[in-house]
Amino acid sequence: MPDVSNYQTPPVDELNKGLGPMTAPWPVSSAAGEGWSLLDEEVSLPTAVLYESRLDHNLRWMQQFVRTYGLQLAPHGKTTMAPKLFRRQLDGGAWGITVATAQQALVAARHGVPRVLMANQLVGKRNIEIVAGLLDAPGFEYFCLVDSVDGIVQLARHLAAHGGSRPIHVLLEIGPTADQSGSRTGVRNDEQLDAVLGALREHHAHVRLAGVELYEGVLKEEGEIRTFLRRAVAITRRIVQDGGFARPSPILSGAGSAWYDVVADEFAKAEVGVPVEVVLRPGCYLTHDVGVYRAAQAQIQQRNPVAAKMRGGLQPALQLWAYVQSVPDADKAVIALGKRDAAFDAGFPEPALHYRPGKGPDGRPVPSPAHWKVTGMMDQHAYLSIAEGDDIRVGDMIAFDISHPCLTFDKWRHLLVLDDDYRCIDLVHTYF
C-alpha cells in the first residue's frame, strides 16, 4: 500500500464523453483554462454540467444551516465522488467527508481528506486491508459502522493479521425497531445491542467504539423518525454511563438529504451526560435536483424554522445537455440522452432550457415549453413528448434537470463546471 498522500491524478482522458477538443491528454490542473463554450457547440453532447454560481450557493447554504445548529457537517461524498468537490466542502468548513465503501474511503484519503466517516459496515479481507493501510497514516481519521458480532470479530481478525495498524474506531449503528415501518442495517433490539457491545469489549485491542450512528432515511414519517432518533440518544446515554466509549466526546451521527433538519433538531438537544459531537451527512444538497430532493427540501423549508429564515433555498446545480436527434413524429422527438447518462429511477430528466445553435453571441437558452416531457428512456435515447407545431428541430440543444444526483454523477467520469455564460471554467473528475 503506497503512502496515503502519494496519489497522482491521471490526466483527463480525451476518450471520455462530454468533453471539448484536446490536442493531448491534460493534467487536471490545466483543465480550468480551456474555456470551451457550450453554446458554440465546442463540447460533445450529451454532457453533464455543474453551474458554479449555484454550487457555491448550495455549499454555503448547508454549511450555514449546520453551523446555526452548532453541529458538524460530513457531506456524503458518495453522491459526487468528486475530490475537487470534497475539497470545496472541507474548505467551506466541513468536519470530514462521509463515504459508503472502502474504495470510496481510499479515494478520499488519497485526495487529502483528513477525516472519513464510512457510513457502512466494513466487510471483507481486502476491504479491511485497504482501510488498515490508511489507518497507518498519521493525521488520518477514519470511522466505520458495526452492527454485528460477526462483523466485529472479522474486523479484529483481519486487523491483527495486517499488523502495525492503529485500532479502528467504529460507530455503533442503530436500526429501527421491529415495529417501525422500514429498516436496513443496524441493531434493532436490546439482544443484538448487548451482543455487539459485548464483542466490542472483547475486541477492544483492535476495535474501539467512538460513537453511535443511524440512517433515518429508511423511515418515511417525521414522528417515527423522531422516535428513532431519541432511541439512538438514549442508547448513547446508556453507553456513556457504562463507560463504553473510547472517546471523551462520542460522535452522534445521522441524516441523509431528506430529513437532516429533523436530525439536527433532535440531536442538537441531545443530553447524554457528556458533550457529543453531532455529525450530519447530507450529500445531495450540493447539486440538489428538481425531483425527490426538491420535494424533500420543500418540506424542510416548511417545517424547519432555521431553513425557513435562510436566504433562498437550495438550487438545482446539475444539468445534462443533449441534442435533439430525430423528430420522426409530430408529437415526439428523440433525444440523444439515455439511461447511461442520467438517473431514471426517481423520475426521468425534465427539460429545462432550449437552445438552437448558431444564434450568435446574443443568443441565450430559453426555458423549454412546460408541456415537453420525457416519457421513456433507453440505454442511449430519451423520448420527448412534444405538441404538433412546436418549434423543435434536429440539432437543437436541450438542458435537462435531473432527479437523484447520485445516480447521475456515477454516469460521468468528468463533469464540466460552467460559468453564467455557459463556458467551461473547470472539470471535476469522479471516482466510481
Next chain:
Amino acid sequence: MPDVSNYQTPPVDELNKGLGPMTAPWPVSSAAGEGWSLLDEEVSLPTAVLYESRLDHNLRWMQQFVRTYGLQLAPHGKTTMAPKLFRRQLDGGAWGITVATAQQALVAARHGVPRVLMANQLVGKRNIEIVAGLLDAPGFEYFCLVDSVDGIVQLARHLAAHGGSRPIHVLLEIGPTADQSGSRTGVRNDEQLDAVLGALREHHAHVRLAGVELYEGVLKEEGEIRTFLRRAVAITRRIVQDGGFARPSPILSGAGSAWYDVVADEFAKAEVGVPVEVVLRPGCYLTHDVGVYRAAQAQIQQRNPVAAKMRGGLQPALQLWAYVQSVPDADKAVIALGKRDAAFDAGFPEPALHYRPGKGPDGRPVPSPAHWKVTGMMDQHAYLSIAEGDDIRVGDMIAFDISHPCLTFDKWRHLLVLDDDYRCIDLVHTYF
C-alpha cells in the same frame, strides 16, 4: 485532433473499485499477470467479473451463427465499451464494431477498430468534428445513420467547415410505419423517405448513401418485425433501381440481441438486384444474462433452426460478487451491492453462488438457495430475502447473475476476467 492510432491506454488506477492490491499504477499490459484470487479475498468487493471460458464460448457461438447464414457481424460495442473485448470480437471474425455515439466511435477508432458502424444519427458540431477527424485517417471506415433533411444539412455544413475530410458514408434509417406498435428514430413514411433521399442527392459532395438500416427491437412481435424487415428490403431495392447508393454492394443492417435470428432469416434471402452486405449488430450475446436476454435467447433457440442445431446456447459470463454486510433480521440480509454496481431496470441481480471465505484450498462456491431473492436496491445496498435458519453470515460472499449487461458494464471502469479457479487472468478497461 491527434492521429487516429496514437492513443496511450492509461494505467490501471488503484482508486477504482473491485480491484486487488497494487503497489503502483499498472500499465494495462501487465495486469494479466497478477493472479488475484477472488476466493482468497484478494479483491475488494463488490467486483464485476467475466468468466473466460464462457466469454470464449459465446464469442464463438455468435460468430458461427452469423457465418452459417453467410452474413457479417458488427457486435454492438456500446454494451461493453471494452476495447479488449472489441479486439477479441474482431479477431473472431467480426466485420466491424457497432457503436451508439461519436465518443464511442472515437474510443473504438483509437483502439484500432478499422470499421465502425454508428447505429445512430450523428448530431452536433463537436460530435461531427470528432468523426471528421477520424475520417481523415487512411484505412478507417465509418458509417452513421440519417433520417432527416435537417440532419443531412448539418452533417454537410459541418463537414464542409471542417475541411479536408473525405465524405461521410451514411445508412438510411427506416423506422416502423405509423400502424406498427412502436418506433424510435427512422423515416416512417414515403414523404419522409423522399425528402431524405432528395437531401442526400443534394449533399452528395459530403454525404454518401452506403446502405439501409433499421432497429427492429422497438417492435415486440415476430410478424410485425418481419413486415418491417421486408419494407427495408423493398426500400433498398427501390434505391438500387434509382442508382441511389454510392457503393456497389449496399449495406443492409439490423438486429439487436433479441431478434437477430429473424433479421438473419429475412435479410439472408433479400433480393435487391445487386449483392448486399448484411450486417447484424447484437451486443449482449458476449456476456449474455439470466434476465431479458436469457428469455429472448430461449425464444431464438426454439424458433430458429440454425440456433437449435448449434451446440449449447449462450452462457451468462458476467457476475457481480459482493459481501453479506448485515443480517439484522431472520428473513433479510443486507448485501453490499447497489444500484451503482448492477443494472436494476430489467430485474434485480439474482443470487447464483454462495461462498464462505476461509474454507481452504478445496472450498468451492456452491449454488445459493433458490429461495434467496433480491427484493430491493438502494445506491449501495441490496436487500436479500432469506428464510429463518438459513446458513448465511456477515462476511459471506455471494455471486449475482444479472439482467441487462449494458447497464451493468457501464458501472465499472475495469472488469476482472477470471479463470475457472476464480483467479484474475486479465483486466478489461471500459470507456463510458
